Amino acid sequence: MEQKNQKKKEIAILIGCIVLLFLGCLAFFSARWYITEFGDTGFDSILYTLFSEMSGTDSAVIMNFMMTALLPALVAFVVLTLVFWAKRGNGDKFYPFTKKRARLLSLVLSVVMLFSAAVTVDLPGYLYYVSQQSTIYQDEYVDPLKAEITFPEEKRNLIYIFLESMENSYMSEDVGGALDRNTMPELTALAADEENINFSHTDGIGGFYNMTGASWTIGAMVAHTSGIPLKVPIGVDRNEYGQDSFLPGVNSITNVLQEAGYYQTLMVGSDANFGGRKPYFEQHGLDRTFDIFTAREVGIVPPGYFVFWGMEDMHLFEFAKQELVKIAEQEQPFNFTMLTVDTHRTNGYVCRKCIRLWDEQYENVISCSSKQVYDFVEWIKQQDFYENTTIIIAGDHVTMDEGYIERNVAEDYERTVYNCIINSPVETEYEKNRQFVAADMFPTTLAALGCEIKGDRLGLGTNLFSGKPTLVEEIGLEAFDGELLKTSDYYTKNFFFDR
DSSP states (O other): OHHHHHHHHHHHHHHHHHHHHHHHHHHHHHHHHHHHHHOSOOHHHHHHHHHSOOTTOOHHHHHHHIIIIIHHHHHHHHHHHHHHHOBOSSTTBBSSSBHHHHHHHHHHHHHHHHHHHHHHTTHHHHHHHHTSBOOHHHHHOBOTTTSOEEOOSSOOEEEEEEETTOBGGGSBGGGTOSBSSOSOHHHHHHHHOTTSBOOOSSSSSOOBBOOTTOSSHHHHHHHHHHSSOOOOOTTSOTTTTTTSOSSTTOOOHHHHHHHTTOEEEEEESBOTTGGGHHHHHHTTTOOEEEOHHHHHHTTSSOTTOOBTTBSOHHHHHHHHHHHHHHHHTSSSOEEEEEEOOTTOTTTOOOOTTOOOOSSSHHHHHHHHHHHHHHHHHHHHHTSGGGGGEEEEEEESSSOOOHHHHHHHSOTTSOOOBOEEEESOSOOOSOOSSOOOBGGGHHHHHHHHTTOEETTSEEBTEEOGGGTOOOHHHHHOHHHHHHHHHSBOHHHHHHHSSOO
16 A cells, blocks of 8 residues: 555656646746747736737737747657656666656756746746835826816817837937838828927937836727726736726726717727727727727628738728718717737738838838828828817837847837827927826827816826926836836725726
8 A cells, every 4th residue: 555655656746747847848938939029028918918818819929939939848848858757677767867866857947947937027026016015006196087177168089099019219310219221201200290299208209118017009008098007916817807897997088088078989900809908998988999890891801801910001091081081070079099000019011002121021011101100190181170180199119029129229229109299289398308108198198189187197197298297207217117016905996996
C-alpha cells in the first residue's frame, strides 16, 4: 500500500512539474509577443484584453499569437520535457538527470520563466500600485450631470472622428514629428491651419499623452467621452463585464448631450461589440449604432463581406456620408461619432485607394488614411449642416505597432496623440505648450460646441480652452498615472455599479 501511495505521489509531482513547465513556457513567450506586438500599454490593458469580449477580433492577430507565441511555447515545452523527463534504462536514472534533479531543474526554470514574463509586462509595478488606495476621484472627479453646463441658444452639431492609432510621430521632424518624411501631410495641414485648433504639448503641432486605462481603443473612448480611465477591478468577472451593464454609474458626454436633446450615433467598420464599445455607448444615451453588420444590411458592402477587422475605411466614410445626410435632416442637433480602423496594428490594411509612397506598408496606410480623412472633412464643409457643426479629429491612443516604432522612432522622442478641432465657435490663446491626456478631451469637446462649464472641469478632465491647469500640469504625468493605477473603492462603488 505504501509503495502504491508513493507511486501516486510521484505521478502527481510529475504532472505538477509538467503543468508548471508548460505555464512557464506559455507565459514567457506570450509576454514577449504582447510587448513586441503592442508595446508597453500597461498591465491593466493586458488584463482587459485577455478577459473582454473577443468577437470581431482580426483573425490575423489570433494567427500571429499562435505562430509567434503559442507554437514556440509548445516547441520549448516539448523539448524541455524530453530533456528533463525522457527515461533511459531502468531504475531511477533519467537522461541526463535523476528524477530528483529533473524535478528541481524543471521547477527552477518554470519559476524563472514566469518571473521573466511578469517583469516583461511590469506585473510587479502593477501589483505595487493596486495594493494602494487612491483618493483622486474623491478629490478631483466632477460628475458632468451635477456640473453647471450652459449650452448656446442654438445648439451645435458634433462630429467626432476617432482615428485608430494616429500619433504625431508620423509627421516629419521639421513640423514636430519623428520622421525624415511626412506620412500624414493632410492631417498636418489641418492641425497647422490657423482657422483650426490643435492643442499641443509644444509650441508647434503636437498632442496629448497616453494615460493609464486609455492605451487601447475602448479604454481611450471611455476616457475621451467620460474623463476617466477604464479599469476593471480585481474580483469583477471580466468575461461577463459590459454585456448587461457597462460603467452604469458614469455620466459621459452622450449622457450630457442626451439631456440636451441630441440625436446620437456611433459608426465603426468592425463588429461594434468588440471590446464593449456598443454596450458602453448604447447604455449612455446613444440612439443608434452602425457597424459592419449594418453596412451589409444597407448594401455598403456585400453580404458576408469581411476583411481585416470588418470593412475598410473607404467604405466607412461612404457609409458616414450616407447616414449624415439623413441625420442632418432631423430637427434635433446631432452627435455623430465614428472610428477608423485601417491604421490598426500590425502594418495596417492596404485598401485599393492606398498608393505606394514609402517603403513601410504602415506609412502607406497612414498616408491613405490622412487623405481620406481630409477628403471627408472637405465633403462635410460642402454640406448645409456644416455651418453649425464642430468637427473634432483625434487619435484614440498612440500606435501599438511596436515593431514600426522601434524601426523608425528615436527612443527619446516624446510620442503624443493627434488632435484637431475644426469650426469651433470658441477661440483660445491656451492651445500650445500644454500637458494633457485623453480625459481632458471630454470637457474640451463640450467647450468646442460653445458650452460654458462652471469650474472648467468634468470627470478628471479640464477644459483646455480655459487655460486652467490640467491635473497632469498640476501633479505631473507620472504621478497622475500612478494615481490611476492604484485601487479605488470610490471608482468601483460609484462607476461600476448603479448609484
